[in-house]
Amino acid sequence: MMMNNWLKLACIGLLGYVLVFSLYVPLVPGGLHVDTEKIRPGVNEFVFTGYNTHFLSERKSLQVLIMSGNTTYCGEVVSVSDNAHVSTRVVLPDTLPSTTITFFVNNDVDGTLSVFSAIDMSSFVFAEGYKKGSCEMAVSNNEHIGFGFPFQHKLYEGIRNLMFHVPMWFTMFFLMIMSFAYGMKCLRGTKNNNVVVQFDNTDISHNEKLLRFDRKSADYAKVGLVFCMLGLITGSIWARFTWGDWWTSDPQLNGALAVFIAYSAYLILRSSTLDPEKRARLSAIYNIFAFVMMVILLMIMPRFYDSMHPGKGGNPAFNSYDLDSSLRAVFYPAVIGWILLGYWIYALKNRISNLTHKCHEQL
Amino acid sequence: MNNFKQTALLILFLGMMLSSSAQTKDTLEEFFYTSGKIKMVIAVIGIVLVGLFVFLIYLDRKVSRLEKHSKKH
Numbered sequence: 001m002m003m004n005n006w007l008k009l010a011c012i013g014l015l016g017y018v019l020v021f022s023l024y025v026p027l028v029p030g031g032l033h034v035d036t037e038k039i040r041p042g043v044n045e046f047v048f049t050g051y052n053t054h055f056l057s058e059r060k061s062l063q064v065l066i067m068s069g070n071t072t073y074c075g076e077v078v079s080v081s082d083n084a085h086v087s088t089r090v091v092l093p094d095t096l097p098s099t100t101i102t103f104f105v106n107n108d109v110d111g112t113l114s115v116f117s118a119i120d121m122s123s124f125v126f127a128e129g130y131k132k133g134s135c136e137m138a139v140s141n142n143e144h145i146g147f148g149f150p151f152q153h154k155l156y157e158g159i160r161n162l163m164f165h166v167p168m169w170f171t172m173f174f175l176m177i178m179s180f181a182y183g184m185k186c187l188r189g190t191k192n193n194n195v196v197v198q199f200d201n202t203d204i205s206h207n208e209k210l211l212r213f214d215r216k217s218a219d220y221a222k223v224g225l226v227f228c229m230l231g232l233i234t235g236s237i238w239a240r241f242t243w244g245d246w247w248t249s250d251p252q253l254n255g256a257l258a259v260f261i262a263y264s265a266y267l268i269l270r271s272s273t274l275d276p277e278k279r280a281r282l283s284a285i286y287n288i289f290a291f292v293m294m295v296i297l298l299m300i301m302p303r304f305y306d307s308m309h310p311g312k313g314g315n316p317a318f319n320s321y322d323l324d325s326s327l328r329a330v331f332y333p334a335v336i337g338w339i340l341l342g343y344w345i346y347a348l349k350n351r352i353s354n355l356t357h358k359c360h361e362q363l
Numbered sequence: 364m365n366n367f368k369q370t371a372l373l374i375l376f377l378g379m380m381l382s383s384s385a386q387t388k389d390t391l392e393e394f395f396y397t398s399g400k401i402k403m404v405i406a407v408i409g410i411v412l413v414g415l416f417v418f419l420i421y422l423d424r425k426v427s428r429l430e431k432h433s434k435k436h
Contacts, residue, residue: 019408023404027399051399155400156399156400156401157398157399157400157401157403157404158400158403158404160401160404161403161404161407164404164407164408164411165407168411223418226414226415226418229414230410230411230414230415233410233414234407234410234411237403237406237407237410238403238407241392241395241396241400241403242400242403341415345415345418345422348422349422352422352425352426352429355429356425356429359429359432359433359436362436
């Protein structure tokens with residue numbers, strides 16, 4: 001089956017847009033880290049490092065403060081070496097209200113940035129009788145100015161992977177659903193094998209029609225498996241540099257691997273049966289099993305167990321907290337574009353299978 | 364012949380990727396953690412492209428086999 005040229009154009013346009021914008025849109029400003037490991041009563045000096053910040057150009061409105069519990073202590077800006085680093089001095093009392101501490105930087109362009117880090121605070125006394133900090137942030141705006149992808153700790157620029165890793169799974173889902181549908185179509189009409197029917201404006205035997213459905217089903221599954229593999233590998237890379245390991249025992253990961261193996265078994269089953277009609281029926285029946293397994297392992301199971309994937313562990317994958325509007329503007333076109341690409345590759349693959357079938361018939 | 368070249372290039376490319384990732388853990392992390400982990404995104408895009416190209420080569424080979432077959436008959 002040929003793919004409509006408009007769809008091809010839409011696929012190229014969407015993926016071009018996705019590639020350009022997912023790499024071009026900057027991250028919004030954020031606080032990276034503070035270069036001190038221990039703070040003590042009295043004078044503390046530290047350097048606050050930001051990401052995509054404008055410390056130098058917004059020197060006038062720059063403010064630093066430290067917050068412990070519900071009281072804040074003002075920092076004094078000592079020097080600003082560049083747009084990402086600001087040296088600060090802060091004077092702290094002997095007693096603090098809380099064992100946690102958060103560093104804040106604010107300026108007119110970047111808004112309020114925070115760094116919360118595990119810092120050695122053993123030389124403080126934590127008690128009720130703390131001296132209240134008198135610092136108030138003269139905030140003109142809490143939000144940054146300008147458009148960008150959200151800044152998230154540990155993830156950083158990796159958030160752009162959302163446009164490449166996640167749509168692989170959407171595409172696989174689309175292809176596997178189509179594979180299942182054609183498998184069902186094939187199973188529905190295994191009677192009346194010699195009735196001549198109309199198909200794509202040509203008279204072919206009913207049997208031949210079923211075999212066409214079977215080829216479609218198999219080609220969808222094969223292309224789906226390619227996208228599954230790409231999803232697994234890209235996910236593994238993303239996990240390595242965000243969670244720290246190539247493979248974690250996350251239900252989503254193991255489920256995806258099980259689905260990959262189930263569909264690989266589908267292809268092995270196909271190649272083990274020589275009689276085409278028997279193969280069509282057998283693989284359509286196995287397809288039901290693999291499809292149900294995919295739905296259970298990837299859609300249902302991860303919601304019952306804790307997962308490191310966002311939106312999992314009791315929540316649906318799409319909730320308003322996960323996706324920022326700037327991400328949506330690129331993510332939805334990415335999903336459509338990748339699905340169209342998957343369909344395009346499938347259509348090519350199917351044309352080749354039909355030709356191969358014809359060649360074998362001529363022998 | 365063309366296919367052979369493509370496959371050889373691909374193996375070379377994969378070998379290069381493997382040998383570059385065979386460094387010690389720290390240098391690997393150092394490499395990927397610079398400039399806000401943008402290199403990880405590049406690696407992910409690269410993997411997707413390589414995967415799709417490998418599949419394209421596979422389809423290409425199938426078509427040339429068909430062409431050869433149709434020439435014979």
